[in-house]
Amino acid sequence: EAGVAQSPRYKIIEKRQSVAFWCNPISGHATLYWYQQILGQGPKLLIQFQNNGVVDDSQLPKDRFSAERLKGVDSTLKIQPAKLEDSAVYLCASSSGMGGNTIYFGEGSWLTVV
Amino acid sequence: QKEVEQNSGPLSVPEGAIASLNCTYSDRGSQSFFWYRQYSGKSPELIMFIYSNGDKEDGRFTAQLNKASQYVSLLIRDSQPSDSATYLCAVTRPSGNTPLVFGKGTRLSVIA
Numbered sequence: 001e002a003g004v005a006q007s008p009r010y011k012i013i014e015k016r017q018s019v020a021f022w023c024n025p026i027s028g029h030a031t032l033y034w035y036q037q038i039l040g041q042g043p044k045l046l047i048q049f050q051n052n053g054v055v056d057d058s059q060l061p062k063d064r065f066s067a068e069r070l071k072g073v074d075s076t077l078k079i080q081p082a083k084l085e086d087s088a089v090y091l092c093a094s095s096s097g098m099g100g101n102t103i104y105f106g107e108g109s110w111l112t113v114v
Numbered sequence: 115q116k117e118v119e120q121n122s123g124p125l126s127v128p129e130g131a132i133a134s135l136n137c138t139y140s141d142r143g144s145q146s147f148f149w150y151r152q153y154s155g156k157s158p159e160l161i162m163f164i165y166s167n168g169d170k171e172d173g174r175f176t177a178q179l180n181k182a183s184q185y186v187s188l189l190i191r192d193s194q195p196s197d198s199a200t201y202l203c204a205v206t207r208p209s210g211n212t213p214l215v216f217g218k219g220t221r222l223s224v225i226a
Contacts, residue, residue, distance in 0.1 A: 042202050042216030105157040
């Protein structure tokens with residue numbers, strides 16, 4: 001079974017520039033998450049999708065971050081304009097939502113804002 | 115008060131010893147509890163989850179849950195250098211089974 005795919009793996013941008021990350025969840029997983037993990041901290045949920053609807057985006061900085069999952073499969077997370085404090089790993093994860101509550105993480109997209 | 119608290123460590127144990135990792139959570143209604151392992155530069159991977167009070171064993175790993183004390187722990191028996199990693203505790207909010215709320219993690223170092 002293929003895991004959660006993310007791209008790009010690494011990105012360096014200047015502050016005020018924009019960046020987009022892409023995620024393809026495990027096949028059949030209805031629930032998709034984007035987490036932000038700053039160095040030395042645990043992952044923090046940015047947004048949760050159930051199919052193509054948003055379940056929780058309470059911690060998403062909506063003035064600069066946006067995310068979509070138009071067809072209920074792939075998802076894109078965008079940051080515009082980026083700030084230095086956005087330097088982090090952006091982890092996409094998915095779950096089947098069918099008991100067990102097991103969430104599977106992708107390898108992450110490492111962002112450095114300079 | 116943070117939702118999920120862990121001692122950041124590092125926790126150093128000799129090879130073959132028992133490593134004990136602890137976690138407390140603030141929301142008494144939390145339902146499910148998870149331990150993830152994260153190697154440096156890698157994504158978190160699930161080790162164990164526990165729902166009920168008591169102990170749950172899986173190989174060298176034992177998760178312990180005490181809901182009255184709002185405390186969950188992970189014991190690693192016969193620790194190996196390959197166990198050296200950051201261990202993340204995560205809980206689910208009472209509003210639903212997901213998403214997970216993570217602690218900052220405890221860095222474990224097993225010394226050969």
